Structure formats: structure tokens, C-alpha cells
Amino acid sequence: MKEGAFDAVSGATATSRIMTMVLEGELDRHEAADICRMLSQLALDGTVEVVVDFDGVSHLDYRGVPGLVAQAEALRARGGDLKLSGLSPYLHAIFRSAGAHAAFDYFADSGEARRSFERGVLLYG
Numbered sequence: 001m002k003e004g005a006f007d008a009v010s011g012a013t014a015t016s017r018i019m020t021m022v023l024e025g026e027l028d029r030h031e032a033a034d035i036c037r038m039l040s041q042l043a044l045d046g047t048v049e050v051v052v053d054f055d056g057v058s059h060l061d062y063r064g065v066p067g068l069v070a071q072a073e074a075l076r077a078r079g080g081d082l083k084l085s086g087l088s089p090y091l092h093a094i095f096r097s098a099g100a101h102a103a104f105d106y107f108a109d110s111g112e113a114r115r116s117f118e119r120g121v122l123l124y125g
Contacts, residue, residue: 018049018117020110024056032064039071039082048080049117053110055086065098072103081105085113 072082085107095101107113
């Protein structure tokens with residue numbers, strides 16, 4: 001993964017630990033695979049509520065989408081979830097084209113996504 005392609009910031013609530021992974025730039029399939037490996041490691045370490053913030057992402061290789069879907073399913077199997085925030089219309093189109101639009105909850109920003117974990121809210125965009 002290119003240096004600076006992502007930055008992860010964690011936060012805690014009284015009931016759960018929520019991790020926000022902030023992504024930046026153009027993400028190719030190899031970087032998407034790296035992100036999936038990091039998500040898998042978070043789950044193994046006990047962090048099962050994750051927000052991936054795409055606000056700074058200009059492109060995502062569509063071949064990385066199935067891996068993100070698999071990570072979301074793995075987190076859900078552990079009682080958590082993977083929620084996406086900050087997607088541009090272009091990135092939404094990539095998820096739709098990859099057949100994964102209904103696989104995630106989408107939020108305008110990472111704060112809204114984090115609050116949805118606290119409230120147990122599910123939104124589909």
C-alpha cells in the first residue's frame with residue numbers, strides 16, 4: 001500500500017469499540033486487498049464495528065469490492081458490521097456496478113456512521 005493511503009482512528013463508546021478507517025487517494029486492487037487484510041486483523045483483535053471513510057478517495061478498483069463485502073460479512077458473523085461513509089456518486093456507481101450496493105449501509109460522513117452503531121440504526125442508500 002502506498003504511504004498515506006489510509007489512516008485509522010479508533011474511538012470508544014460505553015457499549016462498543018468502533019474503529020474508523022480513513023482512506024485517501026486512488027486505491028488499486030492491491031491496496032484494496034491490503035485494506036481487507038487490515039479489516040480481517042481488526043476482527044481477530046476484537047474490533048467488529050468498523051466505519052470505512054471514503055471521503056478522500058477519488059477511485060477504487062472495482063476488483064476490490066468483493067473483498068470488502070467478504071469483510072462486512074465476516075464482521076456481521078461476529079456481531080458487528082462494516083459501514084461506509086463519504087462515498088462520491090462515482091464511488092457509489094463502482095459499488096453498484098460490482099453488484100455490492102445493497103451489501104452496505106452508506107452514510108454521508110463518518111460521524112453519522114459511528115452514531116448509527118451507537119443507536120443500532122441501519123440505513124440503506
